[in-house]
Amino acid sequence: MHSFGYRANAVVTFGVAILAVMCAMxxxxxxxxxxxPTADVKVLNVNWFQKQPNGNDEVSLTMNISADLSSLFTWNxxxxxxxxxxxxxxxxxxFNQGNNLKGKDYNLTLHWHIMPxxxxxxxxxxVMTRYSLPxxxx
Amino acid sequence: xMDWQGQKRAETLMQILLVVFAVAAxxxxxxxxxxxxxxxxxxxxxxxxxxxxxxxxPFFNRHHLKWLDPSEAEKHPKPQVNVxxxxxxxxxxxxx
Numbered sequence: 001m002h003s004f005g006y007r008a009n010a011v012v013t014f015g016v017a018i019l020a021v022m023c024a025m026x027x028x029x030x031x032x033x034x035x036x037p038t039a040d041v042k043v044l045n046v047n048w049f050q051k052q053p054n055g056n057d058e059v060s061l062t063m064n065i066s067a068d069l070s071s072l073f074t075w076n077x078x079x080x081x082x083x084x085x086x087x088x089x090x091x092x093x094x095f096n097q098g099n100n101l102k103g104k105d106y107n108l109t110l111h112w113h114i115m116p117x118x119x120x121x122x123x124x125x126x127v128m129t130r131y132s133l134p135x136x137x138x
Numbered sequence: 139x140m141d142w143q144g145q146k147r148a149e150t151l152m153q154i155l156l157v158v159f160a161v162a163a164x165x166x167x168x169x170x171x172x173x174x175x176x177x178x179x180x181x182x183x184x185x186x187x188x189x190x191x192x193x194x195x196p197f198f199n200r201h202h203l204k205w206l207d208p209s210e211a212e213k214h215p216k217p218q219v220n221v222x223x224x225x226x227x228x229x230x231x232x233x234x
Contacts, residue, residue, distance in 0.1 A: 002140075002145065004192060004193065004194070007148060007149075007152070007191060007192045008188065008192050010149070010152065011152055011156075011184070011187060011188045011191065011192060014152065014153065014156055015156055015184045015187075018156055018157065018160045019160075019180065021160070022160050022163065022164055022176070022180065025164060026164070026167070026168075026173070026176070029168060074171075075167070075168065075171040075172060075173055076173060117173050
């Protein structure tokens with residue numbers, strides 16, 4: 001407090017420290033309400049289902065995705081990253097590797113990543129089951 | 139120029155103002171669900187606090203320091219200090 005520069009430095013330092021506390025509290029204020037989105041994915045068409053030269057199968061789907069993600073958006077949400085992933089098992093591999101997928105059952109999973117304005121990023125998913133690939137390549 | 143009382147006042151005022159603005163900003167921002175509102179209120183608060191507590195306002199200089207009166211100082215002269223170092227050097231040269 002002895003000079004102009006001393007007081008200016010004190011205001012800035014204390015101000016920034018309080019800002020850190022405010023951001024922590026803002027982040028905590030939304031941590032405790034868990035989001036509950038709903039989603040419904042319909043596979044409208046299997047566009048193609050082919051065997052690639054390197055042995056893997058390739059599938060192209062047209063989907064109708066309707067989802068209610070409004071509970072993910074709080075005052076501390078900067079953006080939400082959403083994607084749909086397909087998951088399946090084969091006798092050799094537990095998760096998503098392999099070929100010869102004729103007639104295979106698979107799950108479609110809706111993933112979301114909530115990116116906050118301050119604080120921790122949360123990611124979660126919703127699994128939808130009982131989709132099947134066609135019996136033959138086309 | 140701030141006196142000691144004024145410095146204490148400035149520091150306390152700064153701390154109180156910043157905390158009050160932070161609490162107000164958090165409360166209003168949360169109620170309005172607007173992060174930007176919270177930041178703007180707080181930034182405005184920091185600028186206002188700086189304007190109030192950093193410059194040498196006369197309000198902070200009301201309790202003047204009491205310096206010793208010059209006429210009183212003359213009655214108690216400063217003690218003289220002897221310089222013994224030069225005499226010591228001379229005596230060592232004489233010994234040679």
